[in-house]
Amino acid sequence: MNRIADIRITPIALKDPPLLNASGVHEPYTLRSIIEIESDSGHVGLAETYGDDDTLLRLQAVAPQLRGLGTHDLAALTDAVLAHGKGRQAGVAAHVVDGAPGTHPARALDKVFAGFETGLADLNARAAGLPLADWLGGRRMQQVPYSAYLFYKFGRHHGTPYGPEDAGDPWGEVLDAAAVVRLAQDMVGQYGFGSLKLKAGVFAPDLEADALLALHDAFPKHPLRIDPNGNWSLDTALKVAERVGSALEYYEDPVPTLADMAELNHRTGLMLATNMVVCDRSEFAANVGLGTPVRTILSDHHFWPGFRATRELAAHCDTFGLKLSMHSNSHAGISLMAMTHLAASTPGLAYACDTHYPWQSEDVIAGGRVPFVDGAVAITDAPGLGVTLDPEALARLHEQYLRCGIRSRNDTREMQKHQPGFVKRKPRF
Helix, strand or coil, rough: CCCEEEEEEEEEEEEEEEEEEECCCCCCCEEEEECCCCCCCEEEEEEECCHHHHHHHHHHHHHHHHCCCCCCHHHHHHHHHHHHHCCCCCCCCCCCCCCCCCCHHHHHHHHHHHHHHEEEEEHHHHCCCCEEEHHHCCCCCCEECCCCCECCCCCCCCCCCCCCCCCCCCHHHHHHHHHHCCCCCCCCCHHHHCCCEEEEEEEEEEEHHHHHHHHHHHCCCCCCCCCCCCCCCCCHHHHHHHHHHHHHEEECCCCCCCCHHHHHHHHHHHCCECCCCCHHHHHHHHHHHCCCCEEEEEEECCCCCHHHHHHHHCCCCCCCEEEEEEECCCCCCHHHHHHHHHHHHCCCCCECCCCCHHCCCCCCCCCCCCCECCCEEEEEEEEEEECCCHHHHHHHHHHHHHCCCCCCCCCHHHHHHHCCCCCCCCCCC
């Protein structure tokens, strides 16, 4: 049996544009942790996950306990992560202030498990000489479709030197419906995306509905989604549904609670999707108990947790007649390829997956950024994830992490630099 010989965890910072959302605005850098797991046979598996202090310190605390474990021994990995949770390590944050999907304190250990499980899966697939999708059980797709993820955004970050003219943010200002359509045209033209998702919950809901309808006029054959991240009241969500419901592929998290989603479904019959109110088994059970008002679950292997849990989720969705797709957060190419292999091998994936990847201009993988062809990422015959680390890029992005001064994501704090009186409030509208 191959055993874990060494684990290296390197935090990095990637430039991130000033994307607006229900909590505020993205900071100039997004943090990621790059995990390398080396076996005693010399194979190395890769993973990428959150890089905030809470996650990073937990990963660093658990890693020494994994040396010597079998590379297939997920039971031992589970025990090691749970043991860390019972004996809190000094210096690990007790809570998370951002509230972004995946940052809920109750999922802190899930994120740690998922990071290591992903690295072990890549390692074992490489050792077997198989692409990860094949090692996970076989490909159901050769190319995995992704959706254009459209954000309102400022033209530049507050108090930072780079803006639209810099490679760190080539997209420019997006603050109205016409700019949203231009952004969609640019993304579809560059990447070939066949569906569009608008991040909402930022401006007056009528203005965001105008933007959605403008997208529908400009792209009549593209499936459309809108995601206010729970920033609308039930009354507001009902009013917007009257205007845009017929144009929607699904209505993602317009209201903040599962109870509100249930009432919204009862009164509109629209397909509702979530990555906020059904994010673990207990919430899945609560959704079933209400008669499954949320019928599309957006999985995320970074906190569900992991590949095995995502495949179990797919089975649960099949049992209850629910649909499945994938949520995304700001990420580099290792996460994109992990999502792609998992999606390609998971039965029942019904929609194009989310991805923030076009918003990131930097990466740690060798050979350049992962290409999209006709809005999809292809599975190759290379073993494991099919990508390798670029050591120089890893060192450069780690140095950027050391310099950037950000250690936990806080979109509200960043928004207050632009609007000093801004207060996070859900629902806002």
